[in-house]
Amino acid sequence: MGKGISRGIAFLAILSMVVLAACGGGNSADKAGTGELAEKQEITLGNIPSEPPGLDPLQAKDSVSGDILAQTMVGLTKMGKNGEAIPGIAEKWDANEDMTKITFHLRDAQWSNGDPVTAEDFEYAWKRMLDPKNGAVYAYQLFYLKNGEKYNKGKAKADDVGVKAVDDKTLEVELEQPTPYFLSLTTFYSLRPVPKKVVEKNKDWASEADSYVCNGPFKVKSWKHDAKIVLEKNDKYYDADKVKLTQINLPFIAEPKTGYQMFQTGDVDSSNSNIVPTDLTKKLLDSGEAKGAPQIATYTVEFNTKKKPFNNKKVRKAFSLAIDRKQIVENVLEGGQEPANGWVPWGMPDFAAGKDFAEVHGKYIEPTAQADEAKKLLEEGLKEEGLEKMPEMTYLYNTDDGHKKIAEALQQMWKENLDVNVKLGNVEWKVFLERKTAGDFDFARFGWLPDYIDPMTFMDVYMTDSGNNDTKFSNKKYDELIKKAKSTADQKVRMKALHDAEDILMDEMPVAPLYWYTRVYMDKDYVKNVYRAIDGSVYYEEAYLTEK
Amino acid sequence: MAIPVEKFQRVERRPKEAEAIRRPRVSYWKDAWIRLKKNWLAMGGLIVILLLVVMALVGPYMLPYEYYGIDLKSGKNLEPSGDHWFGTDDLGRDMFVRTWYGARISLTIGIVAALIDLVVGVLYGGISGYKGGRTDEIMMRIVDVLWGLPYLLVVILLLVVMGPGLLTIIIALTVTGWLNMARLVRGQILQLKEQEFVLASKALGASTKRLMMKHLIPNTMGPILVMLTFTVPNAIFAEAFLSFLGLGVQAPIASWGTMINDALVVVLSDEWWRLFFPALFLSLTLLAFNAFGDGLRDALDPKMRK
């Protein structure tokens, strides 16, 4: 790490302070500078909390590696504004009617070392992901491929897997069953290609800057472990003309308070909520320093439907009705979240109606508490279970200040609106997960983020045999509807089935949705054109800086 | 001027009285207490500690709020006022009530930790240092092993096995809380036991117990008391860390440690009272303990006996 960088940072810091002083704190976008392109197109981001597990799509398994891979690797497709797939390395594609066979036609693109990006690279990368020897975490994202799951289980050969490079520029994909959202999956970092020639020679290619080869707008310039990664513009990128930033600095910032101060002093230009201390969110949103946008994710309370009296749907509903979601969102979280009125969150498209899935289904849940109805339901429910009064239940959450605050508020609401005493229990993260999986809980917090852009990623969670269904909720009708939606590519049929399934889910209420997430981010005024896709990924491909 | 002879009175020989000790016999500990009472700083410390204990007992009832009483609508982050003497926190709970409720937890933890240090640490270190040789070698290697184990692992295991609660915390503190004290005492005893007065005492046939209690431990009292004043805040913050992991008292009960931890954000915002009051009383507690400790040290110092 040269002195130049830190001097640059110091320079930026001084400059931005002058600007801040000049603006008098008013941060409106029109005031910022002349709007002319800045001479120096170097940006520092604050969204990387720690060393990424790996920059090989095979090892990438969290949002940290995802955030970096968004700048360095491009898959077959990119994500459009509404979650649709738009051309990436694949220029165009054609599919058969029920979306079981897709042929991708690749454009002329190069790896950062000058080699061409070929269909072979994709085939190799995907089979590598499925190879049981490699133990890839995200292998299941490719179970949609014909024989994909079987190969991962060691029950089929690599050659049987439904992906084939017909020639350098043509990739044929065969799927197990109709999967309309497979295209949106190809934007995901696990399905991005790897440079076959490089990987075969050096299996640790993606752990140091020197050996890393990529095909995206930026390549890795330097990598100081546990401290910082620096990206620079990749001239070999097929759309390099559009890329204006010459360098992206990614210091690892573990503590939001530190990141926030770095932003204030100008050491950081742009970031997601990694630099927003939770308790300051409201203040920063109010002042306009931070901005919020809907994020496709739901925060819920899950009931253990095997635990009496939570086996009774009236009791579960009573607990849900007693929650004042508006209070939680407005006075506890204060981050612009939305009170949930259903399980599938805002922002998730309904592909038949052409608008949000949540807008189509209407309101399942009122934002304020319905104390009278809740009390009545609880009484009835308890009677049905032959209980005099509610036994003391423990609400489980994992160690975190945010979860704690919500739990404390919930406890109070249940006390006030249901006259029920609930104990709070917090445990370490992995202990929490193990206890939930084992069914060793009464009710607990739960948050779900999508794997791909389709309501299915939310709805199949509560199928009877779903590994993620800790509520042990089981409903034949529900399972049938989900299976029906999985068997066709006809969006009208699929969406109808999914809506019907959500009706059942919200009537049975094994899960009481609390709120839908927001994505909070901070950009300096002079940072323009950052693309924040609806799946949460952030692209700096076309971003640029204006004169301050 | 001459004094007439008849004014003089002859005093009989009273051998018994001649042998008697006029000054009342005072034991080492009683003597220490007398000297302690004269030390205004130490007594001030003691009075502050007692006041804190009293406030911990009655404080939560002085205002009409509960420590868990959330008020989201209009009671959040209020400045100290006539209604809320110490203001309110980010869920609208009264800070005065919470501070004194928290004092119960934190003072208990502090005192228990000090006791563990005194009983386990001083005894362990004392025996190890006094015995020396192989016993010392083995006892100190056990200390090394306990010190080397990853504490977080031990804590998670305890939580899984025992569940949360004050008792679990105390056990968690007992595992490693006394190690520093043990090594400190041992180091002192190793040095002291080679000194002449110990040899003299041994020559006079003093028992091991007498040697320890009368000579060795009192001469180590200074470092022991310093270590205690170090153990107390450490334990109070360890409790916050353990509660954060789910081991300790469960929310919404708070201790000073967890309140300070929760209020960290005020470094960047304006609700100073959320950090100030728990931190103030924590510091006051320590100051009182230190003042008392210093006075106690002076009082216990055998060389200062008059």
Next chain:
Amino acid sequence: MFRYVGKRLVLMLVSLWLIASLTFVLMHSIPGDPFTSEKKLPKQTLENLKAKYGLDKPLPVQYVQYLGNLAMFDLGISIKSTTRTVNDILEEGFPVSAHLGIQSILVALVAGIVMGMIAAARQNRMSDYILMVLAVIGLSVPAFVLAPLFQKYFGMNWNLLPVWGWGEFEKTILPSIVLAFSPLALVTRLMRSSMLEVIGQDYIRTARAKGLPPIRVISRHTLRNAIIPVVTIMGPLTASILTGSFVVEQIFAIPGLGKYFVESITNRDYPVIMGVTIFYSAFLILMNFLVDLLYGWIDPRIKLSGKEAS
């Protein structure tokens, strides 16, 4: 003496082996494994993963294998950062943490001893009381409060010093001070108390009476006899500060070793847990050994290898 050192080295290896074994048992007896995550992995994927990292074998086999590798100084590969070996992590992180640690230990030791002696010399006078209040503040303001306060005032408000990162000396100033705070307070208080102990002794009075200059009395007689408690606590303190502080390194964004002591456990990253534990323990045991040797050097009356008292 050589026999004592030799015996001691053997015992140290035994302690280290005990720590390694207990840690191995502990980490496998708490719930969760490296692959436990909110999105549950398909059973097959889990089995593939476990096979890849050798976690499918019975625990005794894993244990023997680990000890075998350990004997060759091979600490394995991190399961979270799949391309980094534990040896790499230690090699890259330790120098950073140690650098920071040495600076703070020096500050704590030098300033602490001086302040402690001043407090003792001025016992129950104003400077003594002021130093006590300062020490109490040092003890009652933990690093997680002090660090953000320093950042705010020295960084954001006054713009005097850099508040994050690693590389230049200026960047080490604030974290070193934060790290030194609590040890400094402890050393000051300990030094004061043992100085008071020593000052009352007859030989000091003798030294004074025979007209030795005060500096000489302090350096030749007082300090030597008063420093034992400080030396004792320096052993474990050095080991823990030099291997990095989680809080300080997180807040100041320093690429040290500290975070691995916490994150390896929350991630259940078995090889890293074992690696950092063994590294730290070896360091600790060595430091305690050095402390014992120092005792003999400071006060030749102290005998460790001698016979047991009855």
